[in-house]
Amino acid sequence: MSASTPxxxxxVRTPEEWRVAxxxxxxxxxxxxxxxQWIHRRGVMDARQMSDLPIALRDKLYEEGLAPVLETxxxxxxxxxxxxxxxxxxxxxxxxxxxxxxxSGPGSAAEQNADAAAADxxxxxxxxxxxxxxxxxxxxxxxxxxxxxxxSGVAGxxxxxxxxxxxxQVLEGRNALDPSEQLRNIVLMGMGxxxxxxxxxxxxxxxxxxxxxxxxxxRRVTVSTSGLxxxxxxxxxxxxxxxxxxxxxxxxxxxxxxxxxxxxxKYPIGELLAALRxxxxxxxxxxxxxxxxxxxQNDDVAEARRLASLLRGMPVKINLIPMNPIEAxxxxxxxxxxxxxxxxxxxxxxxSCFVRRRRGDDVDAACGQLALLGAKPRPKRPFASDKS
Ligand code: SAH
Ligand code: SF4
Numbered sequence: 001m002s003a004s005t006p007x008x009x010x011x012v013r014t015p016e017e018w019r020v021a022x023x024x025x026x027x028x029x030x031x032x033x034x035x036x037q038w039i040h041r042r043g044v045m046d047a048r049q050m051s052d053l054p055i056a057l058r059d060k061l062y063e064e065g066l067a068p069v070l071e072t073x074x075x076x077x078x079x080x081x082x083x084x085x086x087x088x089x090x091x092x093x094x095x096x097x098x099x100x101x102x103x104s105g106p107g108s109a110a111e112q113n114a115d116a117a118a119a120d121x122x123x124x125x126x127x128x129x130x131x132x133x134x135x136x137x138x139x140x141x142x143x144x145x146x147x148x149x150x151x152s153g154v155a156g157x158x159x160x161x162x163x164x165x166x167x168x169q170v171l172e173g174r175n176a177l178d179p180s181e182q183l184r185n186i187v188l189m190g191m192g193x194x195x196x197x198x199x200x201x202x203x204x205x206x207x208x209x210x211x212x213x214x215x216x217x218x219r220r221v222t223v224s225t226s227g228l229x230x231x232x233x234x235x236x237x238x239x240x241x242x243x244x245x246x247x248x249x250x251x252x253x254x255x256x257x258x259x260x261x262x263x264x265x266k267y268p269i270g271e272l273l274a275a276l277r278x279x280x281x282x283x284x285x286x287x288x289x290x291x292x293x294x295x296x297q298n299d300d301v302a303e304a305r306r307l308a309s310l311l312r313g314m315p316v317k318i319n320l321i322p323m324n325p326i327e328a329x330x331x332x333x334x335x336x337x338x339x340x341x342x343x344x345x346x347x348x349x350x351x352s353c354f355v356r357r358r359r360g361d362d363v364d365a366a367c368g369q370l371a372l373l374g375a376k377p378r379p380k381r382p383f384a385s386d387k388s
Pocket of ligand 2: 143144145146147150151152153154190191192193225226248
């Protein structure tokens with residue numbers, strides 16, 4: 001790192017960057033690792049609470065900006081123990097991050113959301129009394145991609161999140177876990193298109209994976225994307241294919257996909273699948289293909305058959321997501337029989353295909369519903385607990 005490179009926000013500096021920063025403050029570089037570990041291992045975001053550092057240094061670091069950048073304003077716990085944290089940044093912008101505990105049995109939300117790659121290769125080293133949690137995090141406030149079934153898309157992009165704001169969601173979420181819980185998987189499936197905010201997403205991925213910090217294996221981190229082809233290529237190269245990818249496909253013809261997802265005009269299905277074919281996917285790993293089912297748009301059996309032939313020979317598992325209704329649209333999910341008929345075609349064709357269970361429905365925590373709630377409070381629903 002050259003002396004002229006501006007340093008990133010204190011919450012997302014690597015130990016090496018901390019050494020540079022401490023030197024610039026006239027402090028000794030050996031403090032770099034303890035400061036980094038206070039943040040990323042212990043989840044302390046306020047320098048004044050780093051109790052084994054000299055008080056003068058704590059104050060200096062606090063002045064430098066080593067302080068929380070978000071505040072949890074609401075925690076809603078649903079009947080299935082999914083927790084939705086509404087977090088607010090300094091400018092008043094709010095996003096949500098969701099903690100989803102695993103449930104036993106195949107097809108649990110953790111497996112489905114965090115992708116087979118993690119589950120497939122998972123030698124079960126967690127003690128039985130430990131409950132694994134998947135955290136869903138947001139990368140932008142709103143989203144520029146404009147998918148018609150998505151609350152974030154309808155809201156439009158308000159702003160990108162900085163990596164310090166993305167990583168802080170993880171630290172905040174991990175701090176909020178019950179004592180018996182362990183953070184096992186992270187999915188970038190909240191508000192926003194992670195690859196539209198590439199640099200901040202990439203720094204986040206590096207920090208989540210840092211062995212002296214949060215130390216989550218890259219394959220336990222899933223990036224969900226609407227299909228930004230150049231950034232998929234870049235991610236594949238920069239992370240050697242290790243990051244687990246979930247692709248929001250949602251239709252098998254360009255006409256249908258463009259109607260649901262305007263980004264398809266720029267990167268049509270053929271180009272997207274070509275990007276997956278050249279992605280340096282490690283052996284025995286698979287892509288997740290997300291397919292949000294919208295009644296009358298993409299839920300017919302002919303579509304399922306086309307999907308089966310489109311993906312033939314590709315290393316994929318398919319997640320069917322019955323659309324969660326959003327306020328801003330009359331689009332609706334198919335009825336259950338339609339979902340099951342769609343799934344059957346794919347199972348019969350030999351695919352691994354789950355219907356994503358709706359977790360945290362009663363707290364609007366289902367992915368794709370994470371947008372408008374902060375800006376526009378909804379009528380209250382019955383919650384198991386509601387801490388404001
Ligand atoms: N922008 C990224 C990641 C965030 S959206 C992407 O599109 O992949 C995460 C997932 O939630 C996507 O598969 C998206 O299609 C899905 N989603 C969005 N709105 C939804 C809704 N109303 N019902 C069901 N799934 C939805
Ligand atoms: Fe953005 Fe994903 Fe929503 Fe599309 S589905 S608008 S890409 S957040």
